[in-house]
Amino acid sequence: MNVNLSLCEGCLEKQRTIDRLKQKIQSLREKVHRLERKAEAGPFGSSTPPAKIAMKANTAEEQRGKPGGAKRSRTATPNASKRYPWGRPVSTAADRWSTKSTATARSSTASRCAPKVLPKSLYGNQLVTQVVFLHFRQGIPMGRLCDQLGVGRGAVFEILHRVAALFRGVMGKLIGEYRHATVRHADETGWRTDGRSGYAWLFASATVSLFLFRATRSAQAPKEVLGEQALSGVLVVDRYNACNRAPCALQYCCAHLMRDVEDLAKGFPAEAEVTGFTSTLIPLLGEAMHLRGRPLSDAEYYDQARPLQQQIVDLVE
Numbered sequence: 001m002n003v004n005l006s007l008c009e010g011c012l013e014k015q016r017t018i019d020r021l022k023q024k025i026q027s028l029r030e031k032v033h034r035l036e037r038k039a040e041a042g043p044f045g046s047s048t049p050p051a052k053i054a055m056k057a058n059t060a061e062e063q064r065g066k067p068g069g070a071k072r073s074r075t076a077t078p079n080a081s082k083r084y085p086w087g088r089p090v091s092t093a094a095d096r097w098s099t100k101s102t103a104t105a106r107s108s109t110a111s112r113c114a115p116k117v118l119p120k121s122l123y124g125n126q127l128v129t130q131v132v133f134l135h136f137r138q139g140i141p142m143g144r145l146c147d148q149l150g151v152g153r154g155a156v157f158e159i160l161h162r163v164a165a166l167f168r169g170v171m172g173k174l175i176g177e178y179r180h181a182t183v184r185h186a187d188e189t190g191w192r193t194d195g196r197s198g199y200a201w202l203f204a205s206a207t208v209s210l211f212l213f214r215a216t217r218s219a220q221a222p223k224e225v226l227g228e229q230a231l232s233g234v235l236v237v238d239r240y241n242a243c244n245r246a247p248c249a250l251q252y253c254c255a256h257l258m259r260d261v262e263d264l265a266k267g268f269p270a271e272a273e274v275t276g277f278t279s280t281l282i283p284l285l286g287e288a289m290h291l292r293g294r295p296l297s298d299a300e301y302y303d304q305a306r307p308l309q310q311q312i313v314d315l316v317e
Helices: 009-041 100-113 125-137 142-149 153-166 170-179 220-226 254-267 272-291 298-316
Strands: 183-193 196-204 209-214 234-237 249-252
Touching: 009 254, 125 142, 125 153, 142 153, 170 209, 170 220, 183 220, 196 220, 209 220, 249 254, 254 272, 272 298
Parallel strands: 183 234, 234 249
Antiparallel strands: 183 196, 196 209
């Protein structure tokens, strides 16, 4: 029996319009979903640094309008009995000469007979150590530090500049050690200095951690540390393109790849192809990340790593 399945041209055009509108609605739904996720997770998805997130998801409603930061008394002074790593309590004027009239003579005498004072210095090594440790290690602001120690801000800056000069030649040696490492890491994050926007760069190996504070996020900082000559070993990065021209092999961070795949799955929950891809790749990346922590010899590790790597490459391609 012959059945005529032909439709009139008007009905066919209506069906085509319905199909186009359905696709448009689905596309708009996915776009709205991605925008909502971006607003919730921040500008870089799950890789957004905490400092870039405007409001934490679990912040109580009554706390959302309040400014952050602990309330501290500006007149607070350190406990006289509190002890620090160098073994003596914090003091105020005890480690510096009390009068200008005797400062030069005492400094000169102390420099010759006592190792506790740097040559031509008005301040003892005890105070210098306190300034460096309390500001850079404990994070005490400069103004509060000066109030606590009873030292003028200009004098504190002079102390820090002098200490920096003593260690000026160390940076080059540490960079050389970093370049010769088999495995290196590089990363950066936003960092404000004196109210100006900038970036803090970290270059780390198993034995060295180098921090560079620069106004730019360009490739100039990696070039400054890595140089231009070819290096052995690998550089582990998060795929930020400033490191793409590094003079060595690159290893992409598996944790960042995992976040991107998870974001992809959350961004297209209705797409069967995306769901199938991400649900297969996520376990493989997880297995790759956990492989290094297992008690395996080098030979055993590579025996398991090679087929796992091939599975990931085949899936992605």
